[in-house]
Amino acid sequence: MNVKVIRYILGYVLKLEALFLILPCIVAVIYKETTGFYYLFVLILCGLLGFLMSRKKPDSFVFYLKEGCIATALSWIVLSLFGGLPFWLSGEIPSFVDTLFETVSGFTTTGASILSDVEALSRCSLFWRSFTHWIGGMGVLVFLLAIVPLSGGSHINLMRAESPGPSVGKLVPKLRHTARILYLIYLGMTILEVIFLLAGHMSLFDALTTSFGTAGTGGFGIKNDSMMSYSPYLQWVVTIFMILFGVNFNAYYLILFRRFRKALQIEEVKYYIIIILVSIGIIFINIYNTVIGSADALRHASFQVASIITTTGFATTDFNLWPQTSKTILVLLMFIGACAGSTGGGIKVSRFVILLKTVGRELNSYIHPKSIKKIKIEGKPIDPEVVRATNVFFITFVIIFSFSVFAISFEGKDLITNFTAVAATINNIGPGLELVGPTQNFGGFRPFSKCVLIFDMLAGRLELFPLLILFHPAVWKDLFFHRSGAGKKHS
Known part of the structure; x- marks a missing residue:
């Protein structure tokens, strides 16, 4: 195993985090907050450690999927540990487990919170809390690939380990250019949302933090009522951009280069839009007379469907009070999630499309045993390896989900709370139902349960496996006892 390149990447991640921490320091200066000193201290700490770890370049930059997964998982853990230090050192979140929960929730774009009074945080902490969504939305290692001059031809393994969806590829021949294009699209759409929010008379601070939460499909609000107190116009703007950030970014690349016909042929995006429209229609009919009784039902239905399927987690109303049919649809959307290659979480629409087509092929084999039917997406056969990986992902997902629900059940909370708490965290959504509903928080769980949910x-x-690989004994044996050299063959 190429341990040196993992150390080098972690060093660059810490230097990037130091760079990101400049922003909350600037916010602290603007609002004259002493909390900014804690961010400055962590900035210096990250910068110093990052410099020491990346000062010496590895003998070889060649690394394989194993190293890519380990580097990715450790990067996100390190990012969260250091990113949460300002909350803990300042005393704004006194418990270290709570601090880690909040920070991991931010970087993973989950949006689940242990805070009962968000507005009590300093402005620089509110800014950093929302900005972690923006960092985690596209992925810190994708950002690293875009700006850091790493050499070698194995960096697709970093992107494969971090990018959401059943497969990942290059938009252009050079992976570094692919990463740059993705981030330019991401940045451009974020700026566009800020402009639309400012046009609705939202303050610049609110517009930035809301856009960070929307772009990263994270959902950390800076108000205790999430998005409920904002105007209908602002809620509609956020609704539209949540849906847009849930679309496969390959579609935007094709549109950017005027390949409109190919963009419209992306099958996953079609199903994504159909699921959204059908869900909005059913919920609108279900809540129109029973709960809201006005045309606002369309706005609330659209917002919550967009928020849940894209795993953003913002709320304009307490959907925990909606009829059972509407709540059932929202829970199902938690698992479906957004498109692969977007900033959204969940299992992903593409995986469900592959799964359904696999079931259809299996049924066809019962009727026509001698027929050989390939699974196709957009008219092209899917690699059998992708189908196998999708099936394994589903099995692993169910195992982790079931174990997590069982592990937190010892607290004695009701099944709906436990079930939706795990669903909301493993799918990176944020709010669940009952005790973890949109007007509640995760602060009522004990430290052990919070650690389970942090893992989720x-x-x-990280799409399960990059994190799970850290628990394999062979990995730790390699990390501690294996010395890799230039040109050495890696398994």
Whole structure:
């Protein structure tokens, strides 16, 4: 195993985090907050450690999927540990487990919170809390690939380990250019949302933090009522951009280069839009007379469907009070999630499309035993390896989900609370139902349960396996006892 390149990447991640921490320091200066000193201290700490770890370049930059997964998982853990230090050192979140929960929730774009009074935080902490969504939305290692001059041809393994969805590829021949294009699209859409929010008379601070939460499909609000107190116009703007950030970014690349016909042929995006429209229609009919009784039902239905399927987690109303049919649809959307290659979480629409087509092929084989039917997406056969990986993902997801629900059940909370708490964290959504509903928080769980949910958030964001690989004994044996050299063959 190429341990040196993992150390080098972690060093660059810490230097990037130091760079990101400049922003909350600037916010602290603007609002004259002493909390900014804690951010400055952590900035210096990250910068110093990052410099020491990346000062010496590895003998070889060649690394394989194993190293890519380990580097990715450790990067997100390190990012969260250091990113939460200002909350803990300042005393704004006194418990270290709570601090880690809040920070992991931010970087994984989950949006689940242990805070009962968000507005009590300093402005620089509110800014950093929302900005972690923006960092985690596209992925810190994708950002690293875009700006850091790493050499070698194995960096697709970093992107494969961090990017959501059943497969990942290059938009252009060079992976570094692919990463740059993705981030330019991401940044451009974020700026566009800020402009639309400012046009609705939202303050610049609110517009930035809301856009960070929307772009990263995270959902940390800066108000205790999330998005409930904002105007209908602002809620509609956020609704539209949540849906847009849930679309596969390959579609935007094709549109950017005027390949409109190919963009419209992306099958996953079609199903994504159909699921959204059908869900909005059913919920609108279900809540129109029973709960809201006005045309606002369309706005609330649209907002909550967009918020849940894209795993953003913002709320304009307490959907925990909606009829059972509407709540059932929202729970199902928690698992479906957004498109692969977007900033959204969940299992992903593409995986469900592959799964359904696999079931259809299996049924066809019962009727026509001698027929050989390939699974196709957009008219092209899917690699059998992708189908196998999708099936394994579903099995692993169910095992982790079931174990997590069982592990937190010892607290004695009701099944709906436990079930939706795990669903909301492993799918990176944020709010669940009952005791973890949109007007509640996760602060009522004990430290052990919070640690289980922290694991779920990281596993969900990293697509399970990059995190699970850290628990394999062979990995730790390699990390501690294996010395890799230039040109050495890696298994």
